[in-house]
Amino acid sequence: MESAKNYFDYAAATPLLPEVLVSMEPYLKDKFYNASGLYLGAKTNYQAIVEARHVIARGLGAKPTEIVFTAGGSEANNLAIRGIMESYPSSNMIVSSIEHESVLRPSNLFATKTVKVDKQGVVKLDDLKSKIDKKTVLVSIMYANNEIGSIQPIRKIAKLIKEIRQSRESKGNQTPIYLHSDACQAGNFLDMQVFKLGVDLLTINSGKIYGPKQCGALYVKTGLILKPLIFGGGQEWGLRSGTENIANIVGFATAWQKVRSNYHEEAERLTIIRDNFISKNLTPVVFQLNGPKSTNRLANNIHITIDGKDNEIMAMVLDEKGFQVAIGSACSASSEEPSHVLKAIGLTDEQARSSLRITLGFYTTDKSLENLGKTLNKLVAPN
Ligand SMILES: Cc1ncc(COP(=O)(O)O)c(C=O)c1O
Numbered sequence: 001m002e003s004a005k006n007y008f009d010y011a012a013a014t015p016l017l018p019e020v021l022v023s024m025e026p027y028l029k030d031k032f033y034n035a036s037g038l039y040l041g042a043k044t045n046y047q048a049i050v051e052a053r054h055v056i057a058r059g060l061g062a063k064p065t066e067i068v069f070t071a072g073g074s075e076a077n078n079l080a081i082r083g084i085m086e087s088y089p090s091s092n093m094i095v096s097s098i099e100h101e102s103v104l105r106p107s108n109l110f111a112t113k114t115v116k117v118d119k120q121g122v123v124k125l126d127d128l129k130s131k132i133d134k135k136t137v138l139v140s141i142m143y144a145n146n147e148i149g150s151i152q153p154i155r156k157i158a159k160l161i162k163e164i165r166q167s168r169e170s171k172g173n174q175t176p177i178y179l180h181s182d183a184c185q186a187g188n189f190l191d192m193q194v195f196k197l198g199v200d201l202l203t204i205n206s207g208k209i210y211g212p213k214q215c216g217a218l219y220v221k222t223g224l225i226l227k228p229l230i231f232g233g234g235q236e237w238g239l240r241s242g243t244e245n246i247a248n249i250v251g252f253a254t255a256w257q258k259v260r261s262n263y264h265e266e267a268e269r270l271t272i273i274r275d276n277f278i279s280k281n282l283t284p285v286v287f288q289l290n291g292p293k294s295t296n297r298l299a300n301n302i303h304i305t306i307d308g309k310d311n312e313i314m315a316m317v318l319d320e321k322g323f324q325v326a327i328g329s330a331c332s333a334s335s336e337e338p339s340h341v342l343k344a345i346g347l348t349d350e351q352a353r354s355s356l357r358i359t360l361g362f363y364t365t366d367k368s369l370e371n372l373g374k375t376l377n378k379l380v381a382p383n
Pocket of ligand 1: 077205
């Protein structure tokens with residue numbers, strides 16, 4: 001794709017794959033029917049949703065009845081948090097200090113404790129353990145961070161929560177404890193089998209995996225009861241009322257199938273070209289790499305601080321030269337504040353304002369990275 005040649009902001013948005021668009025088109029044209037209708041065309045559309053739900057569920061190792069389609073990652077995160085916490089008014093929940101705003105904002109509506117991360121942006125398990133008390137009902141820790149790409153130890157967290165659950169049960173404490181993970185950034189690269197991860201709720205996002213935006217899903221483990229955010233006609237098991245966006249749902253399933261069928265290979269490819277780019281172009285004295293070194297980091301993520309350089313100016317100059325990158329506070333519509341994620345890993349406000357996020361994807365090649373590397377080095381070269 002020519003327009004994506006020098007695009008380095010895949011964590012913000014991924015281009016729609018051609019086959020995704022093809023799968024969506026009929027539902028934007030002739031097959032416009034409301035899936036709740038009783039005529040054949042409507043029933044066929046309903047069937048398309050059923051099939052899409054199966055595709056997503058299969059990839060997660062879940063049951064179709066455990067999938068709730070939403071209008072994106074933010075809505076799924078809100079549904080998970082408010083859906084649980086509104087049923088337990090005198091309880092508390094826990095989040096990490098590097099969650100996306102769509103987790104942090106709804107968590108602020110409830111009593112919430114914040115778990116620290118280490119300098120690489122990985123949750124401190126000891127801190128998490130010490131913060132869970134007998135009233136904790138929900139722990140929400142993202143699978144992978146959207147700014148610095150740090151991958152969180154979800155299986156270890158799930159194990160801890162399982163032990164707490166068992167201990168509560170043995171003491172006759174009826175308070176449940178659930179684990180939610182925002183996996184919006186994980187879909188292209190990581191294992192997503194919910195039974196292996198041990199999560200009770202998982203947010204996934206179509207717009208980050210080459211599917212349409214404003215589409216995503218929440219995995220909700222069987223037996224878990226959520227309060228809906230949106231009431232109405234009772235679609236999506238009564239958890240997300242409103243006429244289904246069939247084109248988006250079908251496109252999401254097409255993208256999911258494509259991406260999940262070779263995520264290992266793509267992760268490997270990007271890791272190689274990314275590490276090559278870093279070692280060839282990013283001299284440590286000039287470019288400080290933020291986040292984990294290699295293993296605990298998303299394959300497509302590069303996050304750097306260039307001391308003394310204003311990131312907004314750098315991003316604009318790069319844009320003029322045809323390269324699209326993100327600044328520290330990307331992923332929110334507007335924010336004057338330096339990124340809370342960068343501050344959580346110990347960067348000063350000034351360093352946060354001198355940081356760039358470069359994220360790679362399907363159309364990134366060695367060549368495109370080489371061009372970016374040359375341009376970046378010219379930018380930082382003393383005049
Ligand atoms: C980790 C994470 N969670 C949630 C979201 C929100 O997703 P959406 O914009 O689809 O609502 C994003 C989007 O950038 C994200 O990166």
